[in-house]
Amino acid sequence: SEKAEAIRIAEELAEKGYRSLAVAVKEDASFRFTGLLALVDSPRSNARELIESIRRLGVEPKMVTGDNALIAKEIARQVGIGEKIVKGEYLRKVSGDEKDIVIEEASVFAEVYPEDKYIIVKSLQAKGHIIGVMGDGVNDAPALKQAELGIAVANATDVAKASAGAVLLKFGLEGVVDILAIGREVYQRALTWIINKITKTVQFTLLLAIGFFILRYDILSLLGMTLLVFSNDFATMSLATDNATPATNPNKWEVKDIMYASSILGSLLLVEGLIAILVGSAMYRFTLQQMQTFILLIMVFTSQFRVIIVRERREFWKSRPGKELTLSIASVLAVFIVLGTSGFMLTPIGLDKTIVALTYSAIFTLSIDPVKMRIFRRFGIM
Structure with a gap:
């Protein structure tokens, strides 16, 4: 069917890191599906190098996003974060020690809600980790506030900046490496x-x-x-x-x-x-x-x-x-x-x-x- 074919194409695009936007045309009282628009927000060219720099400093990066799991997996592969993915749906099903183990071992969290980000930070802290969170939106504010080091990016919302302990003045991850070096x-x-x-x-x-x-x-x-x-x-x-x-x-x-x-x-x-x-x-x-x-x-x-x-x-x-x-x-x-x-x-x-x-x-x-x-x-x- 047309719907199944559209879903298949959207999933193929997601595997390559593209978001899909469905386009429909209104005809009388209904809409007719006409196609898909593929949108991509590519990582910066130096993102992989900076991730490695952060890892060499003894910090293990994790990716937390509300995006589709297939998109998250591809972006994580491109920047070298890791491919062990946990979906927000599964994260909300498990509890107790099992949840803490899942969170600690995962490299990428996809399709998560804002409250999931806060829970992830709390869980890692309970395991004795010192946590830094980097975010830009209102939904990142609780996690930014809870983390030992909350970092708001240059174009973050005012709420995110107010919740963070540090605000980057330039775009990119370079500032994170500088913050780690200055702190040490x-x-x-x-x-x-x-x-x-x-x-x-x-x-x-x-x-x-x-x-x-x-x-x-x-x-x-x-x-x-x-x-x-x-x-x-x-x-x-x-x-x-x-x-x-x-x-x-x-x-x-x-x-x-x-x-x-x-x-x-x-x-x-x-x-x-x-x-x-x-x-x-x-x-x-x-x-x-x-x-x-x-x-x-x-x-x-x-x-x-x-x-x-x-x-x-x-x-x-x-x-x-x-x-x-x-x-x-x-x-x-x-x-x-x-x-x-x-x-x-x-x-x-x-x-x-x-x-x-x-x-x-x-x-x-x-x-x-x-x-x-x-x-x-x-x-x-x-």
Whole structure:
């Protein structure tokens, strides 16, 4: 029959990614079918490449659409998403654990209703996944709102944009890759700040306590503590604009592992300070005030070089520090070299001893970089 033939042709077109629009002509009180119009909304030429880029970042893309399953299958094939398709009709029939398994294993969801999109997001979240949703219409708003990261495309409706956490300013998927990279860069900067903070706290607290029991006096004066805090603050603030290398896989906060790794690193740097105390008291036979200057310089110099190694998960020379961080470190080193030799604010220990403190801090701190890498790998800090 004419109807069956039209359906057959429409299905053939759907298998090639075409939508079919039936055309009829009104004749008296009825309509006469005259043919089909094939409509196509082809993926962008770089869509497949961008999907692969997203997948290389450890993110598994899924396609959710209200289109016919045959159309969805062809589009998914063209862009490389996958061909394991679940229809909305089947999704609404199953429930419980079976539904969660179906949703997790599927690559493409076709012929879905707006509420199905929300259910898909909730189900994946219940399985422990972090979800990002990209959409443009009013029917995408609930899913955009529910997802950890809702992304509205450039031509999205106002409702979709209001529900999303990010809005793309350009058409295409390029912005998604940029969002993932920027998010991971921010994470790396925050992680560096936390590692540096914990390492510094362990190192300085134990050094001041043990140093007091060894020498029977405070190894850092009140003025020295103030200068130490200020010198550290400049580098710490500069981390906000530092060059960060985004991880190739999704990051996850593991507070316990971060604590363990940072504490071990701080303990290693503690040894550096203890050796400096022994050198200052036994070899150089510093006075109280000279020892306080020497230890202050060691702690300040070590802090600058510590930032250099903890900011990078690989070898410290794999990436260059940001301009602000480089300027901060160079300025602090220069200022404290002057303070250690001039006698301004601090008891001078001479240029030779100041250079010894600088060189010793640099060699010791940078030399533990291979150990740092092993520690980070052991605790999964990447």
